[in-house]
Amino acid sequence: MSDFNEAFSAAFALILSFESSLAEIVGLSLQISLIAVLLASLIGLPLGAALAVFRFPGRTTLVVILNALMGLPPVVVGLIVYLILSRSGPLGTLGLLFTPTAMIIAQTILITPIIAALTRQSTETLWNEYAEQFSSLGTPPKETVIALLWDNRFSLVTTILAGFGRASAEVGAVMIVGGNIDHVTRVMTTTIALETSKGNLALALGLGVILLCLALGVNAAAFIINEAAIKRHG
């Protein structure tokens, strides 16, 4: 038990001291994961809704593949992005390896399938209810997708949060493509990995507590905003 007490006191000491290095790491973590979630939502939401609405050959296969991609191992995503962005890789000239941008790309690839697959699932339920109505009104496909996404927006918040959770918690991909460079690409999860390797188990766990609080904060904020929106428009 003493290990856990030590971890919690390490966490509180860290928060209270509010070291600038900690703020930098937390800030970078949030920045990277939030941008990745934004990009993944821009791709995943319309993709998921379109898959729910349109019927075409190979659709079932695509849905199964998308669902399977939710289990993409972060290390594999990291390796693929590494090989692509490496100076010897196809996009090497951009010089993006070991930068925050590389980490955003990796996280976006990792969570787009999650957002798309979950969107497809919940939108399809809605579509089954509304399909007749939409076709009798003769709504064009593009507007149908937009209308469904809009109508489903409150439950899609959870979908997006699931993506954020995965992005902010993963370490395998960002470690490989970011390189865990101090002051440049060091985020919460890679710091936890580094401190664990130094045998600073209490400090590592303490950072874990802070990461958890951060996730809690983001989720609570999303929940409150969502509730308020439901009350006003629901």
Add this chain to the structure above:
Amino acid sequence: MKLAAKFFLISLIAGVTLTGNVSAAERFIVVASTTSTVNSGLFDYLLPKFTSKHGLQIRVVGVGTGQAIRVARRGDADVLFVHHKKSELAFVRAGFGVGRSDVMFNDFVIVGPGKGKGNDPAKVGQTESVISAYKAIANSKSIFTSRGDDSGTHKKSLSIWQTALKMAPSSNGVKWYRETGSGMGATLNIASSMNAYTLTDRATWENFKNKGELKILFEHDPLLQNQYGIIKVNPARHKHVKSKEANTFINWILSTEGQAAINNYRLNTKQVFFANAKK
């Protein structure tokens, strides 16, 4: 179409803001190095001295020696700073790097269970050389963890096993020899929880906080000296290598000033790195 445009715009903004606030204003080079130099805190001590003088940021990627060499081979670093002379020379010979200079050395030590009941079951503390220490571990079938990655430390350990047993212990599947497949810190964490022997560099050991019942049981053998070398990645092979900036850093670390800074670094009041660049 609209969506694609939006996506591009946002990724552009994201890219610009992110790289903008950390790098665009600063000049930097990437140094591929090993976990020992990062975990020991040496770079945290050295780099601010260099950066304040030359206004050049050093971005260190700390991985095992083998991986660091591969990062440099692909051109993903400007400078390679590792500890396995044979691989370093091969790297230069293959045309991936230009010039190799000795920078400093530290040493490896054997750590193992040194407290309580299970105190040094292989009696390596009483052996005269690292070869006989390894033989003693093998003879007593005491658990020995090795990194099993492509690091300088693992290669060193393998070469000692080769001399001691005339073969690598992993080849005949013995139970007492366990490759962890991870970095020095993770391997020490595992050794600490299994009360196993392992070979570690002294700097990582000194800075390691989860020692448990482990302590240094064998040290000071000429075979255990660990030489670090620095190499510039060949700009002829990789056009984007920042040759001038790389030279600035390499020249500084080999200069009297850089060498003195290395010697002045203390870890728990102990000197763990000894500068030995040729004048």
